[in-house]
Amino acid sequence: MERKDQVYFAAPPLPYYLESGETFHVHGDQHPSRKQLGVFDLILMESGQLFIGEEEQQWALTAGQTLLLLPDRYHYSIKPSEEPTHFYWVHFQALGEWQQQSDQEHASLSHDAHYQRFLTSPYSLHLQKKWTLPYPEQAFRLMRTLNKAGGERQSSAFWTQQQAFEELLRMMDLRQNESYTSPVVTLAEKTEAYLKNNYRSEITGKTLTDTLNFHYNYITRCMKQVYGMTPVEYLLKFRMEQAKLLLLKTEWPIAEIALHVGFENVPYFSNCFTNQIGLPPSKYRKRYTT
Structure with missing residues (x-):
């Protein structure tokens, strides 16, 4: 049975956007293998199939699914794409504490340490490691907004991208989806x-x-x-x-x-x-x- 891990982020501060893009694979293309990337890599599948692994876990992602790769792990291609594949990706970083736990556990975030640093108790943002988007078109629209803003002046692109990214986080936060809470x-x-x-x-x-x-x-x-x-x-x-x-x-x-x-x-x-x-x-x- 596939593990259903969750990644917990203590906020504030919220994770912040770095860069994004989209990738098109034809038959035979594959995701690059990387180690200690240093940033979170969120993948959102629009079509096709992507075969990817992280440490001992492996997935075959299909349309409408997401995968959150961690900054301190080894990511690798399991095998090349077998059909035309289109996916979006976004790199982001987190200054606050974060943890990955299985769905049978709950993160033990350092509430007292967070309070001393930020003068407020943390909100625990829950993102599913692998997830099927309930409203994929809304997520894809946000990704297109992120990517389009990359061609604008930094003074306007910065706020557009951060706002779109925070809306994407809100949509994916399991605590905002009663059926998953x-x-x-x-x-x-x-x-x-x-x-x-x-x-x-x-x-x-x-x-x-x-x-x-x-x-x-x-x-x-x-x-x-x-x-x-x-x-x-x-x-x-x-x-x-x-x-x-x-x-x-x-x-x-x-x-x-x-x-x-x-x-x-x-x-x-x-x-x-x-x-x-x-x-x-x-x-x-x-x-x-x-």
């Missing part, structure tokens, strides 16, 4: 949305169980897999972020801010804030305001 991700996202919308209220394990109709232990496992933290940890981090904004944007007393973000006990709020942020609320306000 795992139940684990779906429940974790529902939990996140509930926590964000109700962070000012008291939220307990029973609250989440009654609201989401799943046992709290299962909710916790899903949150840990997708966001790298339990619901309690996520709620605390989100409350602290809201408190930081209020400290900087308002002159509210610390006690009022504590109450606003869901804390009835002011000393407990101050302790949580100090442990999370590294400064007491009053000192944080003084450091970053004039």
Whole structure:
């Protein structure tokens, strides 16, 4: 049975476009073999068949399918094309963390490290290693836009290409396609949305169980897999972020801010804030305001 791997990208920052093109094969042509290319190579098949491998995996790609080749692997032709073949390709790079995992696993992205670097929790962009496009013509239209913009002035081509590439990523992101999204991700996202919308209220394990109709232990496992933290940890981090904004944007007393973000006990709020942020609320306000 063919492995169904996924590649996970932590964003921001989103992967960024480098170059693209299209290739036409006649009978006997084959894809070049390359090692340590240094960039991601996304192939989108419009017609024909392409025989290609990466390390120990091999594929026979057909019309409407995509394949994402990784920058640090050996890519090679399995055999020459047996019929006229047309495919698009796009090279891109990623500054953030990325991982490839099987469909039975979930990426263990470094949430804390990402937060320290980018001041926000990561969004995990999911791309299928090999995929059959649900709307191939839309993808091909985006690829033609990318390629056409290559002949324009850089000042206009840059934005056209980046926007078209991000739209292509959005279309291929499995988290944007409900039929491909795992139940684990779906429940974790529902939990996140509930926590964000109700962070000012008291939220307990029973609250989440009654609201989401799943046992709290299962909710916790899903949150840990997708966001790298339990619901309690996520709620605390989100409350602290809201408190930081209020400290900087308002002159509210610390006690009022504590109450606003869901804390009835002011000393407990101050302790949580100090442990999370590294400064007491009053000192944080003084450091970053004039």
